[in-house]
Amino acid sequence: MPVNLTPPVAAQLLPVAGVSLGVTEANIKREKRKDLLVMQLCAGARVAGVFTKNRFCAAPVTVAREHLAQPDGIRALVVNTGNANAGTGEQGLQDARTTCAALAGLLDCKASQILPFSTGVIMEPLPVGKIAAGLPGCIANMRAGNWHDAAYAIMTTDIVAKAISRQVTINGVTITITGIAKGSGMIHPNMATMLGYIATDAAIAQPLLQRMVSEAANCSFNCITVDGDTSTNDALMLIATGQATLPEIREAGSAEFATLQAAVSEVAIWLAQAIVRDGEGATKFITVRIEGGRDEAECKQIGYAIARSPLVKTAFFASDPNLGRILAAIGYAGIDDLDVAALKLYLDDVLVAENGGRAASYCEEDGQRVMRQNDITIRVALGRGAANATVWTCDFSYDYVKINASYRS
């Protein structure tokens, strides 16, 4: 069950002027579930995004990149669940383009003004006929207040839908940011393995929008892992509709940019943590904080070695303070000149290891007490520099195996 994560409340999700959303049941993989989403954008809205680095990237990722490079402006995004359209070769590219063309015909724009996204099973043909047949239903359902339904429509193995809104005031103008994401398994950077859509009514120059989404991804979706598998379909999109009365943000050094960046990053971090809290089979949410490294890269390297270790993750599932497994993971993280005698390992506030072994002050009862919690922080103080990094992960349970052994059935 998800760890300290409750379903979104529809009334708490704020519309973003310039964005309308419509969902429908297109019967892509199963019947009787909303599995197709169209997000329509006002004229002049800008979109920037970051995508999976998987070489086997899905056809919609390739097409979305192409369309983002066009000058005409994006007018809609279309997202289907139930099929990833990945590992589908030339036919997959055609199917993604057919989807865009079908929606463009309904919205009276060019196919290149549509961004396609897919999530679900890999290496099966996209049922493009069902998607095309479902699009009119999405159009008929189109409303600005549909974020709640949209969050549900993009789920795959997620148990809880993930959606959040924030507002900030910039120069007296209220700016709204609303985001949704899906993801539960196949979660690992780069990119973190999910689909995420964040929209704001602020106006931002295109290069700054790209910078803002990259920074937001780096401090959120690029800091999580569930199973170490990087998906073929990851994408995080940031939409700026420019419908608020605030003048366009054009300077990366401005207070306006910094305030909006902080708010967008906060939304991205909340969504990324929600994905881990709803990680497949998760019963614990684990923050891995590495401090005192020479640079952020080595801190992340050690953080990920701990966060993806099946032995560490099963020990947390069992609430068993078998914490030597954390030391082993630190040791194989690949930092060749790491002085293991110089580091300290903490579990929340409990000093577990120092001087290359168990701390004299450590007692099993203290470790056991922390291990029983749902939210736990592993902190490693390396003592060799000033850099830090944080990675979020979950434990590894019977249910992870169950979910993934029966995913297609």
Added chain:
Amino acid sequence: MPVNLTPPVAAQLLPVAGVSLGVTEANIKREKRKDLLVMQLCAGARVAGVFTKNRFCAAPVTVAREHLAQPDGIRALVVNTGNANAGTGEQGLQDARTTCAALAGLLDCKASQILPFSTGVIMEPLPVGKIAAGLPGCIANMRAGNWHDAAYAIMTTDIVAKAISRQVTINGVTITITGIAKGSGMIHPNMATMLGYIATDAAIAQPLLQRMVSEAANCSFNCITVDGDTSTNDALMLIATGQATLPEIREAGSAEFATLQAAVSEVAIWLAQAIVRDGEGATKFITVRIEGGRDEAECKQIGYAIARSPLVKTAFFASDPNLGRILAAIGYAGIDDLDVAALKLYLDDVLVAENGGRAASYCEEDGQRVMRQNDITIRVALGRGAANATVWTCDFSYDYVKINASYRS
């Protein structure tokens, strides 16, 4: 349950002249099980080894390295199970040295002529008093024919003991090679996560012996993974007693060296595969063969990405040909210029994917037929060079979680 792996038959394990083995119940972690092994070597025997690259290497690994560098010649190896003496700091080093000194006193040699090894739980103090008290029992039990008991005495979560003998004839002289190994979880290079001891009665010059054990490790224990966790205690030792009548092997280019290397590597490969067949919770043995790469390193990189993917491994557990997960793993293996449209994916003899997607000839029934087998080969033809590599792994089941969630209880 182990995959196509049967327990060793005592009568099929051949003594190696110059090696005696004694085991006892030292009650290190549990009562009523043999948990302490001493291997005594004749004067003049040579020993070479390779060790874990984990920075948190166990105290006995550090001490064994020191002792191997001494000129006096190794006279005995001592192995305890039930406690890894890893993450134990300065006290752990003292405990490993105390163990060596205690055995040296009984065997009338220097402590530096003893190699210590430990396996079991990490970050708990070694019960050195119990080990010292158990050593006389090992001495009293010392026999050349004790390889079978020795294989059992070094087990931790292993279900089946791992031991094998081979004989080769070199210049008319019969040379015997017998090896034992333990390992089941925390299995990943470098070194593969286990203890292994291989002995031969041939005589080999020391530098050639080191070369032989390194080559044997590289084609065996450095080609396996169970869970991607590299242990703190891995060691593979090769012992050459020189008791056979064959003259000392001194030339790496000689036919004698090549013949013995092949036989030693064969024993190492058998033991390494046995570890995977007995991998924690394993129900399938999977050979991952990568062909047509630019160099061996990129082939291994792709092979390991597939072999350690929890999503691939759970699909094999379920006998579900959800083979797109293999494409995803290939895609995130980190080969930046990989042309995914140029590769072919096979499951045994079945062509699954080509041209970036599912092969036209592929049908689910063929994939399903292969997935139901216990022994399966995943073959990827990269089509970009002449290099190859093979990696062995197992599937990922409920029992892996069960075993590792309850390891200490």
